[in-house]
Amino acid sequence: MAIKLVTTAAELRSEGARLLKEKGGSSLGFVPTMGALHSGHATLARTAVAANDVTAVSIFVNPLQFGDAVDLDRYPRTLEADMELLDAEGVDLVFAPAVEEVYPDGQPLVRVTSGPLGEKWEGASRPGHFDGALTVVAKLLHYALPAGPAADGGAAAYRAYFGQKDAQQLALVRRMVTDLNFPVEIVAVPTVRAEDGLALSSRNRFLSAEEREAALVLARALRLLEQRASAHEPLDLPSAVELVRSQPLVELDYFDVVDPRTLEPLAENCQDTPFRGEGLAIIAAKVGPVRLIDNIPLDS
Numbered sequence: 005m006a007i008k009l010v011t012t013a014a015e016l017r018s019e020g021a022r023l024l025k026e027k028g029g030s031s032l033g034f035v036p037t038m039g040a041l042h043s044g045h046a047t048l049a050r051t052a053v054a055a056n057d058v059t060a061v062s063i064f065v066n067p068l069q070f071g072d073a074v075d076l077d078r079y080p081r082t083l084e085a086d087m088e089l090l091d092a093e094g095v096d097l098v099f100a101p102a103v104e105e106v107y108p109d110g111q112p113l114v115r116v117t118s119g120p121l122g123e124k125w126e127g128a129s130r131p132g133h134f135d136g137a138l139t140v141v142a143k144l145l146h147y148a149l150p151a152g153p154a155a156d157g158g159a160a161a162y163r164a165y166f167g168q169k170d171a172q173q174l175a176l177v178r179r180m181v182t183d184l185n186f187p188v189e190i191v192a193v194p195t196v197r198a199e200d201g202l203a204l205s206s207r208n209r210f211l212s213a214e215e216r217e218a219a220l221v222l223a224r225a226l227r228l229l230e231q232r233a234s235a236h237e238p239l240d241l242p243s244a245v246e247l248v249r250s251q252p253l254v255e256l257d258y259f260d261v262v263d264p265r266t267l268e269p270l271a272e273n274c275q276d277t278p279f280r281g282e283g284l285a286i287i288a289a290k291v292g293p294v295r296l297i298d299n300i301p302l303d304s
């Protein structure tokens with residue numbers, strides 16, 4: 005394997021700098037993950053590798069973003085397989101720190117606050133989740149920041165890749181880097197789906213065959229709205245909600261159409277008038293033991 009595994013922030017820094025120098029490189033791509041990698045993550049890695057001289061991926065199951073200890077304990081950890089997948093995508097460096105490396109003093113006293121944008125939707129169901137996620141993303145972005153000048157003497161370009169599947173996380177990360185002046189470009193990667201439409205997620209493995217089949221209604225309902233939007237028809241959100249509610253194994257949490265940046269509902273656009281403009285249909289539901297989220301951009 006050409007890929008290299010590092011476990012400390014110091015190693016990540018020195019290896020990153022060494023690789024940039026060795027490749028005469030002027031750009032570093034960084035992909036934060038929690039491991040248990042699937043084709044969605046592979047696409048993030050591939051996108052980063054194609055656009056940068058050096059690519060680093062972090063694998064860290066961040067306790068700070070889990071409210072539920074059971075969810076944290078059972079989160080899948082598959083480092084060996086993850087390394088193989090990333091090696092095949094041409095990733096240079098994997099940063100897989102222990103919890104003590106990231107939080108040497110236990111719980112951090114000072115954290116990033118996600119504000120009102122972090123309290124709605126996913127934040128309402130998982131209180132504190134986005135403060136925990138943004139705090140670790142801030143730390144990871146600092147760890148991976150390319151050191152030293154690029155080959156041409158300027159600063160190395162620094163890009164970080166996030167999936168559109170976690171739309172609220174993406175919107176919050178964008179706000180964080182803007183509001184707090186992080187020197188990194190955030191690149192969004194479209195959601196990768198299974199052939200039947202289910203958005204890939206590390207937690208899908210906990211679905212039984214029957215639950216997985218039932219979960220397809222999420223993507224189906226989103227597609228319905230997408231089709232109506234592109235046909236310039238009224239979205240008729242209530243009928244799409246009804247479709248999801250008709251599936252007994254699916255316990256719907258929320259389903260709405262929102263502004264992609266603020267995640268504020270676009271209520272007036274969802275009923276009887278043809279949909280106009282840009283929106284994002286977002287959905288979350290519990291299917292068996294798993295909380296699933298999905299979304300689809302609407303453009304009309």
Ligand SMILES: Nc1ncnc2c1ncn2[C@@H]1O[C@H](COP(=O)(O)OP(=O)(O)OP(=O)(O)O)[C@@H](O)[C@H]1O
Binds near residue numbers: 194197
């Ligand atoms: N299907 C997907 N398509 C594109 N990007 C994805 C997909 N699934 C996850 N990602 C992105 O990969 C990065 C790491 O996500 P993470 O490790 O939490 O994986 P995950 O599959 O979302 O796991 P889970 O949903 O169980 O938390 C995030 O930026 C996330 O948005």
Ligand SMILES: CC(C)(CO)[C@@H](O)C(=O)[O-]
Binds near residue numbers: 037066069141170
């Ligand atoms: C961005 C992230 C790696 C932070 O722990 C996580 O929330 C994820 O995998 O989406």
Ligand code: BAL
Binds near residue numbers: 069170
């Ligand atoms: N992909 C989002 C991370 C989480 O569910 O904790």
